[in-house]
Amino acid sequence: MTTRVALAGSTGSIGTQTLDVVRAENERAPGSYVVTALTAGSSIDTVVAQIEEFSPEVVAIADEAARHELADRISGVEIVADSVDVIETAHVVVNGVVGFAGLGVTVETLRAGKRLALANKESLIAAGPVVQPLRATPGAEIVPVDSEHCALHQCLRSSVQPDREVRRLLLTASGGPFRGQSADALADVGVEDALAHPTWSMGPKITIDSSTLMNKGLEVIEAHELYGTPYDQIDVVVHPQSVVHSMVEFSDGSTIAQLSMPTMHLPIGYALGYPDRIATPFGTIDWTTLSRLDFEAPDLATFRCLGLAYDAGRIGGTAPAWLSAANEVAVECFLEGNIRWNAIADVCVDVLERHDGAIPTSIGDVIEADQVARRIAEKIVEAQ
Numbered sequence: 001m002t003t004r005v006a007l008a009g010s011t012g013s014i015g016t017q018t019l020d021v022v023r024a025e026n027e028r029a030p031g032s033y034v035v036t037a038l039t040a041g042s043s044i045d046t047v048v049a050q051i052e053e054f055s056p057e058v059v060a061i062a063d064e065a066a067r068h069e070l071a072d073r074i075s076g077v078e079i080v081a082d083s084v085d086v087i088e089t090a091h092v093v094v095n096g097v098v099g100f101a102g103l104g105v106t107v108e109t110l111r112a113g114k115r116l117a118l119a120n121k122e123s124l125i126a127a128g129p130v131v132q133p134l135r136a137t138p139g140a141e142i143v144p145v146d147s148e149h150c151a152l153h154q155c156l157r158s159s160v161q162p163d164r165e166v167r168r169l170l171l172t173a174s175g176g177p178f179r180g181q182s183a184d185a186l187a188d189v190g191v192e193d194a195l196a197h198p199t200w201s202m203g204p205k206i207t208i209d210s211s212t213l214m215n216k217g218l219e220v221i222e223a224h225e226l227y228g229t230p231y232d233q234i235d236v237v238v239h240p241q242s243v244v245h246s247m248v249e250f251s252d253g254s255t256i257a258q259l260s261m262p263t264m265h266l267p268i269g270y271a272l273g274y275p276d277r278i279a280t281p282f283g284t285i286d287w288t289t290l291s292r293l294d295f296e297a298p299d300l301a302t303f304r305c306l307g308l309a310y311d312a313g314r315i316g317g318t319a320p321a322w323l324s325a326a327n328e329v330a331v332e333c334f335l336e337g338n339i340r341w342n343a344i345a346d347v348c349v350d351v352l353e354r355h356d357g358a359i360p361t362s363i364g365d366v367i368e369a370d371q372v373a374r375r376i377a378e379k380i381v382e383a384q
């Protein structure tokens with residue numbers, strides 16, 4: 001059977017690695033995957049090369065000028081504005097859009113009863129209460145493209161009744177580039193320092209989130225939303241080698257872990273192939289050179305964002321949306337050199353303190369919560 005794949009965010013880190021997986025699988029078994037659709041913001045040169053290689057039926061380009069440029073340069077492909085218009089073409093939709101902008105693809109993919117290969121954690125985190133009911137749509141399912149949640153997904157398959165048998169989820173964290181450093185030592189770190197991730201190659205937003213541990217915090221919320229596990233049964237353990245991608249501890253004391261070398265190709269391939277495994281061995285471990293695996297507790301005093309995410313998750317309602325929006329604003333400002341690294345957590349604390357306690361009942365509520373939190377975050381940044 002040929003699996004039809006629509007790829008949202010095709011020019012980003014997840015997008016290009018998804019195409020690597022499709023290319024590798026089709027070399028092993030020609031015709032295994034067809035890329036039916038691509039969506040991108042404005043990186044037209046990359047999109048043109050992708051169209052020439054993968055011949056999608058339809059391409060969605062958000063930026064109007066870029067859309068017209070693409071229409072001038074390419075023929076034989078339908079070009080549309082809205083990424084949700086490509087969903088119907090596919091069996092599986094990979095959501096590799098960065099940040100809250102990925103919400104539409106998440107919602108409409110589930111509403112259409114398709115498999116959602118979800119790399120865009122922000123949409124699930126911000127819109128959890130609204131996304132959850134859509135998972136009941138016949139045919140709809142989420143397979144996470146986040147290494148930790150992909151690991152949990154694999155570990156959980158060992159239990160027939162996870163609701164009764166799971167004692168806790170253990171999310172591993174590399175600790176990022178600043179592991180082991182004090183808050184004082186981190187007062188003056190630059191953008192380049194924060195972008196120098198020791199084990200993972202990812203886009204800039206998530207790499208900064210890894211340096212603050214906000215990424216892990218958002219992943220705690222993501223795990224809660226995906227698997228329904230209460231927050232006091234989700235723990236984070238720092239594991240600098242990034243080989244154990246997460247673990248599940250069961251009622252009988254057994255812990256099952258998933259191990260592989262750190263590459264996003266594996267979780268992408270897992271989500272594309274699910275419930276089968278793909279044939280290309282991404283991330284295979286060389287046990288003759290892997291000498292040790294270390295584990296330690298996270299430093300919650302220095303990396304305040306991790307605790308903040310637990311707070312927002314426990315508050316529920318639109319609190320995770322507020323936190324995620326505040327973080328996006330703060331990270332953008334940090335990347336532009338406008339605030340210090342330490343201020344990312346300060347902005348998030350201040351925004352969360354102003355949370356209005358709202359519970360979202362519609363996508364409109366979530367979008368409004370996102371906008372309100374962004375405006376508050378921007379004001380706090382201006383006052384810095």
Ligand code: MG
Nearest residue numbers: 146147148219
């Ligand atoms: Mg992750």
